[in-house]
Amino acid sequence: MLLRTQKLGIDFxxxxxxxxxxxxxxxxxxxxxxxxxxxxxxxxFNLLNGFHRPSSGTVHFEGEEIxxxxxxxxxxRGISRTFQNxxxxxxxTALDNVLIGYRMRTSTHxxxxxxxxxxxxxxxEECRERAMRALAFVxxxxxxxxxxxxxxxxxxxxxxxxxxxxxxxxxxxxxEPAAGVNAGETxxxxxxxxxxxxxxxxxxxxxxxxxxxMSISDRIVVLHHGQKIAEGAPAEIQADPAVxxxxxxxxxxx
Amino acid sequence: xxALTTKVLWLGALLVALAFPLLSDNPYFLTxxxxxxxxxxxxxxxxxxxxxxxxxxxxxxGFFGIGAYTAGILMVRFDLSFxxxxxxxxxxxxxxxxxxxxxxxxxxxxxxxxxxxxxxVMITAIIDLWEEVTGGxxxxxxxxxxxxxxxxxxxxxxxxxxxxxFCLVLTILAVRNLSRSLVxxxxxxxxxxxxxxxxxxxxxxxxxxxxxxxxxxxxGFAGALYAPFLGYLGPSVSGLIMMFNMLxxxxxxxxxxxxxxxxxxxxxxTATQGLLAFEEYQLLILGPLxxxxxxxxxxxxxxxxxxxxxxxxxxxxxxxxxxxxxxxRLENPDRPHAAPHAEAGN
Numbered sequence: 001m002l003l004r005t006q007k008l009g010i011d012f013x014x015x016x017x018x019x020x021x022x023x024x025x026x027x028x029x030x031x032x033x034x035x036x037x038x039x040x041x042x043x044x045f046n047l048l049n050g051f052h053r054p055s056s057g058t059v060h061f062e063g064e065e066i067x068x069x070x071x072x073x074x075x076x077r078g079i080s081r082t083f084q085n086x087x088x089x090x091x092x093t094a095l096d097n098v099l100i101g102y103r104m105r106t107s108t109h110x111x112x113x114x115x116x117x118x119x120x121x122x123x124x125e126e127c128r129e130r131a132m133r134a135l136a137f138v139x140x141x142x143x144x145x146x147x148x149x150x151x152x153x154x155x156x157x158x159x160x161x162x163x164x165x166x167x168x169x170x171x172x173x174x175x176e177p178a179a180g181v182n183a184g185e186t187x188x189x190x191x192x193x194x195x196x197x198x199x200x201x202x203x204x205x206x207x208x209x210x211x212x213x214m215s216i217s218d219r220i221v222v223l224h225h226g227q228k229i230a231e232g233a234p235a236e237i238q239a240d241p242a243v244x245x246x247x248x249x250x251x252x253x254x
Numbered sequence: 255x256x257a258l259t260t261k262v263l264w265l266g267a268l269l270v271a272l273a274f275p276l277l278s279d280n281p282y283f284l285t286x287x288x289x290x291x292x293x294x295x296x297x298x299x300x301x302x303x304x305x306x307x308x309x310x311x312x313x314x315x316g317f318f319g320i321g322a323y324t325a326g327i328l329m330v331r332f333d334l335s336f337x338x339x340x341x342x343x344x345x346x347x348x349x350x351x352x353x354x355x356x357x358x359x360x361x362x363x364x365x366x367x368x369x370x371x372x373x374x375v376m377i378t379a380i381i382d383l384w385e386e387v388t389g390g391x392x393x394x395x396x397x398x399x400x401x402x403x404x405x406x407x408x409x410x411x412x413x414x415x416x417x418x419x420f421c422l423v424l425t426i427l428a429v430r431n432l433s434r435s436l437v438x439x440x441x442x443x444x445x446x447x448x449x450x451x452x453x454x455x456x457x458x459x460x461x462x463x464x465x466x467x468x469x470x471x472x473x474g475f476a477g478a479l480y481a482p483f484l485g486y487l488g489p490s491v492s493g494l495i496m497m498f499n500m501l502x503x504x505x506x507x508x509x510x511x512x513x514x515x516x517x518x519x520x521x522x523x524t525a526t527q528g529l530l531a532f533e534e535y536q537l538l539i540l541g542p543l544x545x546x547x548x549x550x551x552x553x554x555x556x557x558x559x560x561x562x563x564x565x566x567x568x569x570x571x572x573x574x575x576x577x578x579x580x581x582x583r584l585e586n587p588d589r590p591h592a593a594p595h596a597e598a599g600n
Contacts, residue, residue, distance in 0.1 A: 049453060050452075070452075072452050072457045075453055075454060081453050083449070087446075087449065089443075101455075103440055103443075103454070103456060104454065108435060112437075113432050113436065113438065124435070124436060127436065163454065167454070167455065
C-alpha cells in the first residue's frame with residue numbers, strides 16, 4: 001500500500017470532523033473519497049498532507065509513518081495536492097506559477113541568488129524546463145505565457161494540476177478537480193487524471209460529480225459525518241444501501 | 255524588447271545619477287539626494303518583506319535605528335573605522351532581525367503588524383533611555399565621516415555622494431538578483447498563498463525568517479550609512495514618522511517592483527523638502543496622499559507605469575498567443591519574474 005491510515009481522526013472542539021477512518025490507497029490506482037457536504041472529505045485531505053495534526057490515529061506513506069509531519073515535509077516525501085479553489089497567482093503567467101513547484105527539488109540558497117551563481121542559473125533553467133513539461137502534460141503548454149487570471153476556470157485547474165505534478169509526486173491528492181467546470185471539460189479532466197495514473201502517479205480525489213467518480217475510480221471510500229460508511233469498487237458502492245441512505249437522507253444527488 | 259527598454263531606462267538613470275554632482279554643486283541638493291539614496295536602500299529592504307513576502311512589518315525603522323546607532327556608537331565611542339563599523343552594524347541588525355523574526359513571525363497578518371509595531375516602539379524607547387551608550391534624547395554627536403581609502407577621501411559631500419550611490423547600486427543589483435531567483439519566487443509564493451506554498455514543499459516559516467533577516471539587514475546597512483553622513487543621531491531615526499515615511503515611499507513608488515522603492519523615495523523626499531517650511535503639516539498632506547494612492551493606484555507609480563507599458567505593448571498582439579488579456583489583473587505590479595520569460599519568449 002502506498003498510503004494507509006489507521007483510526008485517523010480529528011476533532012474540532014468536540015466535533016469529530018474525521019472519526020477513526022481506516023483507508024488505503026494502492027499504488028497505481030485512482031481512489032475517490034465521496035460523501036455529502038460536511039462529511040469530512042477535505043478535512044481528511046488536510047490530515048493527509050499535514051495541514052491538520054490528527055487527534056488520533058496514524059498515517060503511513062510508503063511504509064513510513066508521516067503522522068503530524070509539517071506540510072512541506074509531506075510534500076517533499078512525494079504527496080502533492082490541489083485545492084478546491086486553485087489559489088494560483090492570477091497576475092503571474094502559468095509558467096511562473098508552475099515553476100516554483102519544482103523549488104523543493106533544488107538547492108539554490110541565498111548567496112547563490114544574490115550572486116547569481118552557475119547553480120542558481122542552472123536550477124532556474126531546470127525549473128523552467130520542468131514547468132514547461134508539466135504544462136505540456138496537462139495540455140496547457142500554449143497558455144504558458146498567459147496570465148493565469150485571464151484563463152478559463154478549466155485551464156486554471158489544469159495549471160494547478162501541473163503545479164502539483166511538476167515535482168513528480170508519488171501520490172496526487174485532488175480536491176474537487178471538476179468543481180465549476182462544464183460536462184465536456186469534466187470528461188477532459190477525467191482523461192487527464194487517467195493519464196496521470198498511466199504516468200505512474202497514484203491519484204486520490206474528492207469529488208461530487210458522481211458520473212466522473214464512477215467512471216475513473218478503481219476504488220471508492222464513502223464518508224458520512226466523519227466516518228467511513230462504505231468502501232469498494234464503483235459498482236458495489238452504487239448498490240450499497242448505507243450509501244444511498246446517506247445521500248438521500250441529506251440531499252438528492254445526480 | 256521589453257527587457258531592453260528596462261535596461262536602457264536603468265542605465266539612463268545611472269548616468270543621470272553619476273552626472274548629477276557635476277551639474278549641480280549646490281550642497282543642499284546633494285544632501286537631499288544622498289538622504290534619498292540611503293533611505294531608498296532601507297525601503298528596498300522593506301520591499302523584500304512587505305512587497306514580496308507580504309508581511310507588513312512596522313519595525314523596519316527600528317532596525318534602521320539599530321544599524322545607525324551600532325555604527326555610530328562603534329565609531330564615536332570605540333573609534334572604530336567606518337569600514338569595520340559598517341559590516342558590524344549589518345551583522346548586528348541581521349542577528350537581531352533573525353531573533354525578532356523568530357518570535358514575531360509566529361503571528362500573522364494584522365497581529366504581525368501590531369507585534370512589529372511594538373518592537374519598533376521598544377527599539378526607540380531603548381535608544382531614548384539607554385543614555386550612557388546612545389546619548390539619549392541629546393543624541394549621539396560627532397560621528398565622523400567614513401575614513402579615506404588610500405587616495406579617496408570621503409570628507410567632501412561630492413565624494414560621499416559617489417560612495418552612497420555605489421551602495422545604492424549594489425543594493426539594487428542584489429535585490430534584483432534576489433527577486434528573480436528561486437529564493438525570491440518562494441517569497442512571492444508565500445505572499446500569494448501560504449497554504450499553497452506549504453503544499454508545494456516550501457518551508458514557509460524558514461523562508462519568512464530569511465526574508466525578515468534580509469529586510470532588517472538592509473535596514474541596518476542603510477542605517478550604518480546614515481550615521482556618518484548625518485554626523486549625529488537622535489532617537490527619531492527609528493521613530494514612527496520614519497516608519498510611516500518608509501511605508502509611504504514604498505506604497506507610492508510601487509511595492510514588489512524593482513523601480514518602485516527608488517522612485518517613491520526620491521520623488522517624495524525631494525517633494526517633501528519643498529514642504530519643509532511647514533514641517534508639522536507634512537503628515538497632513540502625506541497621510542491623505544497615501545490613502546488616495548492605495549485607493550486609486552494600489553500598485554504605485556511603478557505599477558501604473560507598467561500598466562501603461564502593457565497597454566502600449568498590447569496594440570500589436572503577439573503572434574503565438576491569443577488576444578492578450580486586458581483584464582484588470584494586469585494592473586498588478588510588474589512581477590520580478592516577468593522579465594526572464596519575456597527574454598525566453600522572444
